[in-house]
Amino acid sequence: MNPMQKSNNTKAKSKAPRRTKDRKKRDPGVDVQVAETPSDFSFTIAKTAVAQICQSVGYKRSEYNALEILTNVATKYLQSIASSAATYANNSNRTDANLFDLINGIHDLCSIQGFSGGSVMHKSNLLSSGALKEIVDFAKTSKVPFAKPNQYKNVSGNRNPEADIDSGTLTSASQEPKVQGFHIPRWLPDFPKELFYKNCDKVLVKERKCGEKLWEHSLDDCCGNVEGNRDILEINGKEEKEGRMELGKKRSRVKFKIGEKKEKHIELGVNMLNGVCKGRKRISWANNKIDLAQVNKDAIGKS
Amino acid sequence: MNHNPQSSEGRHDDDVALSDFLASLMDYTPTIPDELVEHYLAKSGFQCPDVRLTRLVAVATQKFVAEVAGNALQHCKARQATIPKDKRDKQQKEKRLVLTMEDLSKALREYGVNVKHQEYFADSPSAGMDPVTGDE
Numbered sequence: 001m002n003p004m005q006k007s008n009n010t011k012a013k014s015k016a017p018r019r020t021k022d023r024k025k026r027d028p029g030v031d032v033q034v035a036e037t038p039s040d041f042s043f044t045i046a047k048t049a050v051a052q053i054c055q056s057v058g059y060k061r062s063e064y065n066a067l068e069i070l071t072n073v074a075t076k077y078l079q080s081i082a083s084s085a086a087t088y089a090n091n092s093n094r095t096d097a098n099l100f101d102l103i104n105g106i107h108d109l110c111s112i113q114g115f116s117g118g119s120v121m122h123k124s125n126l127l128s129s130g131a132l133k134e135i136v137d138f139a140k141t142s143k144v145p146f147a148k149p150n151q152y153k154n155v156s157g158n159r160n161p162e163a164d165i166d167s168g169t170l171t172s173a174s175q176e177p178k179v180q181g182f183h184i185p186r187w188l189p190d191f192p193k194e195l196f197y198k199n200c201d202k203v204l205v206k207e208r209k210c211g212e213k214l215w216e217h218s219l220d221d222c223c224g225n226v227e228g229n230r231d232i233l234e235i236n237g238k239e240e241k242e243g244r245m246e247l248g249k250k251r252s253r254v255k256f257k258i259g260e261k262k263e264k265h266i267e268l269g270v271n272m273l274n275g276v277c278k279g280r281k282r283i284s285w286a287n288n289k290i291d292l293a294q295v296n297k298d299a300i301g302k303s
Numbered sequence: 304m305n306h307n308p309q310s311s312e313g314r315h316d317d318d319v320a321l322s323d324f325l326a327s328l329m330d331y332t333p334t335i336p337d338e339l340v341e342h343y344l345a346k347s348g349f350q351c352p353d354v355r356l357t358r359l360v361a362v363a364t365q366k367f368v369a370e371v372a373g374n375a376l377q378h379c380k381a382r383q384a385t386i387p388k389d390k391r392d393k394q395q396k397e398k399r400l401v402l403t404m405e406d407l408s409k410a411l412r413e414y415g416v417n418v419k420h421q422e423y424f425a426d427s428p429s430a431g432m433d434p435v436t437g438d439e
Contacts, residue, residue, distance in 0.1 A: 042339055042343070045336065045339050046335070049334050049335045049365075050368055053365060053369050053372060054368075054372045056334075056369070057372040057376055058400060059372065059376060059400050059401070059402045060399075060401065061401040061402070062401060062402035063401065063402060063403050063404060065404055066402045066404045066406075066407045067402060069411075070368065070371065070372070070411075073371070073411060074364055074367065074368045075343060077364055077368075078335075078343050078344075078360060078361075078364045079343050079347040081360055081363060081364070082343065082346075082347040083347040083348055083349070086348040086350070089350075096350050096352070097349055097350060097356070098351070098353075098356075099325075099356060102359060102360065106363055112414060112415045113413075113414070127317055127318060128317040128321075134366070135362055135366055136320070136324045138362065138365075139324070139328075139362045139366075142365070186352060
C-alpha cells in the first residue's frame with residue numbers, strides 16, 4: 001500500500017463512519033467541492049449518483065480519487081454510448097436517434113465484455129439482443145432512487161405510458177405525439193393552458209364598446225361564423241333574408257348633376273333644401289334648373 | 304418452415320417484453336437523474352425527444368457503474384480475505400469496505416480502462432523544484 005492510500009484511509013478512519021454520499025459533502029475543506037463551471041456542476045451531480053450506486057453495491061466508504069475516477073469513467077461511458085448512437089443515426093440520414101441506434105451503441109460498448117448473442121450480432125434481430133436483456137434484468141432488480149426527488153419536466157408532453165406505446169410499433173419509439181408543435185424548440189416552456197388566454201380574450205371582447213372587435217376575431221367570423229353575421233343584422237332591426245348582406249330599406253335613388261352655373265345658385269341653397277329637394281325621391285340638377293329659374297323670377301317679382 | 308411460426312412467436316414475445324420494459328421506464332426513477340443524462344447526451348450530439356431512451360441510457364450507465372463497483376468490491380473482499388485472522392478482527396470493527404484505487408484499477412482493467420495512480424505524491428507542488436523557481 002502506498003503512502004497516499006495510507007494517508008487517505010487513516011483520514012477516513014479517524015472520522016465517524018457515515019454513508020458514502022455524505023462523505024463527499026462532509027469534507028469540502030479538504031477537497032474543493034464548489035462547482036465553478038457547468039461541467040464541474042454536472043460532474044458533481046454525477047459523482048453523487050455514482051456514490052449512491054457504489055453504496056447500493058455494498059461499499060461503505062470511498063477514496064475521493066477513486067470515486068472521482070469512477071465518475072469520470074461513467075460519464076465517459078455515457079457519452080460514448082450517446083455519441084455512438086448519434087453516429088449510427090447520422091449514418092442513416094437521421095438527426096434524431098431511435099431505439100435501434102441506441103442498441104447499436106450499447107452493443108459497441110458491451111462488446112469488450114461480450115454478451116449472449118454477440119457472435120450473431122449483425123444477423124439477429126436488434127430488439128432481441130442479449131445486451132439489452134441484461135439491462136432489462138438489471139433494471140428489474142435494482143431500484144436506487146436519486147438522493148433528491150427531482151421534478152421531471154414533461155419532455156414528451158404526455159406522461160401516460162399507455163397512450164404513448166403502441167405494442168406493435170416499436171420502431172416509432174421516437175415519434176410520440178408531442179403537444180408542442182414541431183417548429184417550437186424543445187427548450188421553450190410549455191404553452192399555458194387554454195383556459196387562461198381564452199378567458200382573457202372573452203373578457204376583452206366584452207369590454208369593447210361599439211361592437212368593435214379584435215382583428216383575429218373578425219377573422220374567425222369571416223371564416224366560419226355566418227350565424228354571427230345574421231345576429232348582427234337582426235340586432236340592427238333590419239329585415240334579413242337568405243342570410244345575405246342586404247340593406248333593410250330600399251334606398252331611394254339619388255342623382256346629382258353638377259353644371260357650370262352652380263355658383264349662381266349657392267345663395268338659394270336653403271330654399272333648395274327646404275322646398276325643392278325635400279321629400280323627393282329623385283333629385284336631378286338638370287331638371288331642377290327650370291324650377292330654380294322660376295323661383296328666381298318669383299323672387300325678383302316679389303322684390 | 305416449421306421454425307418460422309416459432310421464431311415469429313419468439314420475436315413477438317421479445318417485442319412484448321421490450322415494449323413492457325420501455326413502458327416501465329416511464330415510471331422508472333434511475334439513480335442518474337434525467338437532467339444529467341440529457342446534459343451529457345446533448346453534449347455528445349445525441350438528439351431524441353423520448354424520455355424512455357434517455358432513461359435507457361441512464362440504466363445502461365448505472366449497470367456499468369454497478370458492475371465495475373461490484374467487481375472492485377470482489378477484489379476488495381478477496382484482498383481482505385488473505386489478511387490473517389488476528390489482524391482482520393481488528394479491521395472488522397471498523398468499516399472495511401472502502402472503494403480504493405487499487406481495487407478500482409483492477410476492476411476497470413477488465414473493462415478496457417487502464418487506470419494508473421502515481422506511486423507517491425510529494426508534499427507540495429514546489430517541493431521537488433529548484434528554490435529559485437519555487438520563489439517565483
